[in-house]
Each structure stands twice: as C-alpha cells, then as structure tokens.
Amino acid sequence: MSDELLLEQALLASYVQYMEQSGSSTEYVQPREAKLEVTPPASIDTLKKLPILELRAEDLKDPVNRECCVCLDNHEIGEKAVRLPYCGHVFHQECIHDWLQRKCTCAVCRFEYPTDDVEFEQQREERMKCSSPRFSRHQLVRMPFPQLLELIPDERDDADIQEMSQVELVEHLIEIGAVDLINIPEPTMQYSMTELRKMSVFQLRKLMNKEAGVYFEKEVTKKEEMISVFIQSGRLHILEDGTSKALQSQEDPG
Ligand SMILES: [Zn+2]
Ligand SMILES: [Zn+2]
Structure with missing residues (x-):
C-alpha cells in the first residue's frame, strides 16, 4: 500500500472518529x-478560418516571427504559414493547428482566441473588457481623429491632446498603453465589402491566392467565409463603401 493511501486512510479514520465524537452523522462526504x-x-x-499566407519579407520583420515558436524551425520567404489574426504571430500551419486544438491561447503571447466553451467564453469576454484594444500602427494612423480620441481613457479634452497631429496622438496612445500594438505589416490591397461581395467565388479565390498570397x-467554401479569412489575413484594407476608386469612377464617369 502506498504512503499516500495509508495517509488518506488515517485521515479518513480520524475524520470518522471526530464526527462520531461530535454526534454528527458518520456518513463520509467526499469533499468537492x-x-x-x-x-x-x-x-x-x-x-x-485561420488565414494562410505566402510569407513575404515584411511578415518576418518582427524577430519573434522569424521562427515558428512551436517547432523552433525558421520561416522562409515564400513558404506558407498561418498568421494569427488578433496578435499577428506566425506559425507553421500544422504546428498551430495542433497547438490550438489543445488550447486556445497563442503559443507566443498567450492571447486567448475564441472557443466553443460557453462558460470559458463568458470569462474570456470579461477579461477582454479589462485589456487594452489591439491595433497595428497602420490601423491607428488610418483611424479618424475622433475615434482615436475615444481610445484615450480620461484626458481626451486636454488642450495638449486636441492640438496633437494624428501621428503624435497615435504615439501618445501607444506610450500610455491605451492600445496594445500588434505587429502586422501595412496591407497592400484595398477593397470595399460591396466590391468583394460582387466578385464570384472564382474571382475572389484568384484575387486572394494570386495577388494577395x-x-x-479547404473547408472554407462560401464567399462570406473567404472574405472573413481575407480580412483576418491583415493583407486587405477594407474601404468604406463609396470611397473606392472603382465605385467612384462608376458614379462619376467624367
Ligand atoms: Zn512549426
Ligand atoms: Zn500571439
């Protein structure tokens, strides 16, 4: 008999004895x-919907992304890898699939990705409310000034803040920790949702594969799912409807 088992039996015996002496029921209740x-x-x-990217030099600029943190092999320009959408960390497709099938956190930064566990999702959402919103520098630079001001916790009416340029305000937000900076390179493509939705599945696939890399x-077959992967890839900047060149030229042929 192991020492642990002996100890457990001795504890149980003394517990029963205590219950008998104190006049309580001797029924042993297993502690929860x-x-x-x-x-x-x-x-x-x-x-x-994990986006798979054909890696470019700019994707590997962040030293942490030069190797797959799961298997420690280096990433090469031109090879395909997954870039996690909300933290920007890059992994081999197989490595991050195995990892995320075991737990929902990024292997580098432990950012929590969505799960199918209802109870955990409630806790995750609470934790997300307490953490700073995540943006890449280029997202902040493109953001309208009033929207940037809303990211400042309490000093947004400060005269110094109001006089800042867009770039100064972005740097200020990063400095005070009002935003968590993620390292995703500037997207090279711009489309509006309307333009993307007008494309056929074939056209969209061609644009994504051939031009955006x-x-x-293979489970992603519907157009909306493909658009969602495209957005998550970080290689696409979504234009407000009516601001794209194609739409403007349709509206104003002269
Ligand atoms: Zn790997
Ligand atoms: Zn990460």
Missing part, C-alpha cells in the same frame, strides 16, 4: 474537488 482551470481548445470556426482551409 476544486475545479481545475483548463484552457479549452480554439473554436472549430477559428481553426477553419492569402490561402484558406
């Missing part, structure tokens, strides 16, 4: 086990 904190896997939908899982 403390619930273990288990991180669930990423949701099926998250795994399905963005690929997706």
Whole structure:
C-alpha cells in the first residue's frame, strides 16, 4: 500500500472518529474537488478560418516571427504559414493547428482566441473588457481623429491632446498603453465589402491566392467565409463603401 493511501486512510479514520465524537452523522462526504482551470481548445470556426499566407519579407520583420515558436524551425520567404489574426504571430500551419486544438491561447503571447466553451467564453469576454484594444500602427494612423480620441481613457479634452497631429496622438496612445500594438505589416490591397461581395467565388479565390498570397482551409467554401479569412489575413484594407476608386469612377464617369 502506498504512503499516500495509508495517509488518506488515517485521515479518513480520524475524520470518522471526530464526527462520531461530535454526534454528527458518520456518513463520509467526499469533499468537492476544486475545479481545475483548463484552457479549452480554439473554436472549430477559428481553426477553419485561420488565414494562410505566402510569407513575404515584411511578415518576418518582427524577430519573434522569424521562427515558428512551436517547432523552433525558421520561416522562409515564400513558404506558407498561418498568421494569427488578433496578435499577428506566425506559425507553421500544422504546428498551430495542433497547438490550438489543445488550447486556445497563442503559443507566443498567450492571447486567448475564441472557443466553443460557453462558460470559458463568458470569462474570456470579461477579461477582454479589462485589456487594452489591439491595433497595428497602420490601423491607428488610418483611424479618424475622433475615434482615436475615444481610445484615450480620461484626458481626451486636454488642450495638449486636441492640438496633437494624428501621428503624435497615435504615439501618445501607444506610450500610455491605451492600445496594445500588434505587429502586422501595412496591407497592400484595398477593397470595399460591396466590391468583394460582387466578385464570384472564382474571382475572389484568384484575387486572394494570386495577388494577395492569402490561402484558406479547404473547408472554407462560401464567399462570406473567404472574405472573413481575407480580412483576418491583415493583407486587405477594407474601404468604406463609396470611397473606392472603382465605385467612384462608376458614379462619376467624367
Ligand atoms: Zn512549426
Ligand atoms: Zn500571439
């Protein structure tokens, strides 16, 4: 008999003795086990829509992305890899799939990706409310000034703030930790949602694969899913409807 088992029996015996002496029922109640904190896997939908990129030099500019943190092999320009959408970390497709099927957190920064666990999702959303919003520098630079001001916790009416240029305000937001900076290179393509939705599945696939170097899982077959992967890839800047060149030229042929 192991030492642990002997100890457990001795504890149980003294517990029963105590209950008998104190006149309580001798029925032994198994103490409720403390619930273990288990991180669930990423949701099926998250795994399905992970953007697969043909790596470019700018994708590997951040030293942390030069190797896959799961297998420690270097990434090469031109090879296909997954870039996680909300933190920008790059991994081999197989490596990050295996990883996220076990737990929903990024292997580099531990950012929590969506899960299918209802209870965990409630806690995750609460945690997200307490953390700073995540943006890349180019997203902040493009953001309208009033929207940038809204990211400042409490000093937004400060005269100094009002006089700042867009770039100064972006740097200020980063400096005070009002935003969490993610390292995703500036997108090279711009389309509006209307333009993307007008494309056929074939056209959209061709644009994504051939021009943007963005690929997706074979389970992604619907146009809306493809658009969602394209947006998550970080290689596309979504234009407000009516601001794209194509639409402007249609409206104003002269
Ligand atoms: Zn790897
Ligand atoms: Zn990450």
